[in-house]
Amino acid sequence: MTFRGPAPDAVIVGAGMLGAAVAYFAAAAGMSVIVVERGSIASGTTSRCEGNLLLSDKEVGPELELAHYSQYVWRGELAEHADLWEFEAKGGLVAAASEAQRAGLDALAEHQRSLGIRAEPVEGPAALREIEPAIAPHLLGGVYYPEDAQVQPVLAAHHLLRLARERGAEVRTHLPVTGIRIVGGRAVGVNTPDGAIDAGAVVVCAGPWSGDVARLAGVDLPIRPRRGFVLVTEPIPVTIRHKVYSAEYVENVASSDSGLQVSPVVEGTPSGTVLIGSSRERVGFDAGFSAEAVGRIASAAARLFPVLADVQVMRTYSGFRPYSPDHLPVIGEDARMPGLWHAAGHEGAGIGLSVGTGRLLVQAMRHATPDVSLLPFRPHRFADADAA
């Protein structure tokens, strides 16, 4: 079966958080879109992550700016829907175990403050425990980020797509994109087992699989999977009020090492379970259990919150962050293939950054000047670097 009727303005490949956000903003701007997803909605990384909207872990630069802009969208244009995806401004606490870490955190916080991010110093162990009573006594202090928030990513993706459908978008699940149609050097649609779908633009939102989809158009997009594990505990009465993590986390997020890195990230959820992350390693799409990663996450979490040692872990899961070599997402039209657009490669921050990304991308697709410059995120920058 071939798609009938007038060709839509865009066909979006992938119904994860990014595909949902792009579809929502496109439909809201009056564009006609079709989303094509090979599994069900949010069947990729979006259902295997944690859903934090963080400013605290971002180093100064374009990603922080995008994070800031996304916060503004989550809390502004999308505020009326916040309850649908369980938006909670719970605040983040970064704790330091050594004086050196503390100094590093302080320096980062100072810079973040200069950009208008609220980052409040927490002086000493007592102040730390006032914010988070169950935290380990050996921690020296840290920084508190009241703007750090959280959403339930699977609900966010489903509801954004529902809102998009109400504005005319079409979502086709269990349908893989198997080819990208190119006419006269321009991407004009996709092929699927159900036939071709022509469109004004093709938007790749395939998360860690985006490189494979881009290759269908003969374009090299160096996005790779970076695996992360999360542990889920039984529901417990001890409340962990904020998202709490150790200073190494910020270092690991920014690192490009392919070996296993672990830093504890602990947060309570409304159902009483505690989510404990996470690890980072580049092992391809290996979905197997890693005793080392899970063991080290458990051990680090028990050091951060000793009360967790005796809690039962009922589940572990893992997901593949879409990783790009310079840790920045690719957002915008691909100069090598007109008509081919990307919104991918957000690594460990795709939930938080999704709505800013979607809004900016749609501004660019409609030939408006994006509220935040997309230049640092241009898809062909890696090719530029090779050429240079």
Next chain:
Amino acid sequence: MPDRTRSDYDLCVVGAGPAGLNATVTAGERGLRVALVDVGVQPGGQYWRHPDERFPDTLPQPSATRRHGWREYRDLDARLDALVRGGRVVHLAGRHVWGVHPGRPFLVRATAAGEDADPVVVHARRIVLATGAYDRQLPVPGWTTPGVMAAGGVQALLAGHHVRAGRRVVVAGTGPFLLSVAAGLAEAGAEVVAVCEANALTGWAAHPLRTLQEPGKLVEGAGYVTTLLRHRVPFRTRTVITAVHGTGRVTGATLRRVDRRGRARAGSEERVDADLVALGWGFIPQLELAVGVGAATRVDVDGSLVAVVDDDQRSSVSGVYLAGEVTGVGGAVQSGAEGALAGLTAAADAGRADDPRLRARLRRRIARAHRFAVAMHRASSVPVDWPTWLADDTLVCRCEEVDTGTVRAAVRDLAADDPRDVRVTARPGMGMCQGRMCGFALSCLVSVETAVTPAAADLASLATRPLATPVRLAELAEMADGEEG
């Protein structure tokens, strides 16, 4: 940190039911060093569940718990004992295996299930997974009222503790197991108000020869029927329970006549009084360890996900063998034979002498039992339209308290269109039991709502549980040191 490792086993068998016990003694007697791990304190599994042997005289022995093949169990137990005394086999009882992981070549990690056991990590060259099955549960309005039990649970109380779970009982569901439970209850002195079989039994009549070829089964079935006749227990076909009544405690149930698909016939309601409702809809193979090692799976005739084996009980993963209900629910005889064959194959693959005659005999026994099981499953399938009995406020998932209406809304409003998707949007199966109880029911309900039959991949995603049982965080943290690997 205490040293938990048990190194250098030729074989680790998980599960000490008919399948696991047979695998253990067969492999042990052929010279393999075997570690047998089971949750239970004493061997026997589901089938040979019996009161605690440490206190032999404290419990009465009602005839209802007389067990088929008890002599066979005694024999296996004696052979196990001899192997344990001879140092060939170690029986790690009271341990729940939560993961089977790669590492020289396998690491079997188990947590303590009871108080007198420690966690263990077994290094083994080969693995037999014989983890059995558990009760398949289908929700119905009122099913969370105390006094509603799974039929297997009722039977287990009778067999393991000599406890009769109620005085006035309705037994409902499908399959010959209902007869066994009803007979046990009647002999234990309960009044069985009715046995409701959802299917017409013409299915059985359609395969009489197959039934005759399985002599053990036939005798068993006849025994139950005699008992039920003697106690004048009414047996009704094409009848189901569509609602359970009572607040705080079961007081009765509504029975309805149904058509082939399970749609209730108008005007067929009948209310009966009872203080116990036993529901038996078959069994679900316990597959998380098999799925966890990456063994290939398929959907069996009864709609359950089962693991695939070759004619010698090898799974698709080298060094991993599967036996018993994990390969398909087929009863104790089939499970025992599969276990013996798995033990024989593991020993042969490890270079021990084969026994071609025994192998041929076991294969024949398995094939015969399998034919019977297929006929039984065909005759006692879960009616496809059973989810139409559910009200919007009927809970599907008890752990997370997710009701039917919420599941339906996830499909209708959020376009969640497979069981995995519904699970992550509406949270059924995300609680303590991780979908063991509601997974099957959820997949049926979603299938009715979306008009798509669940595929093996859908069921496998629901059976994927990297932790087969909850584990203390501190115990997981011990893996960080990596010394055990």
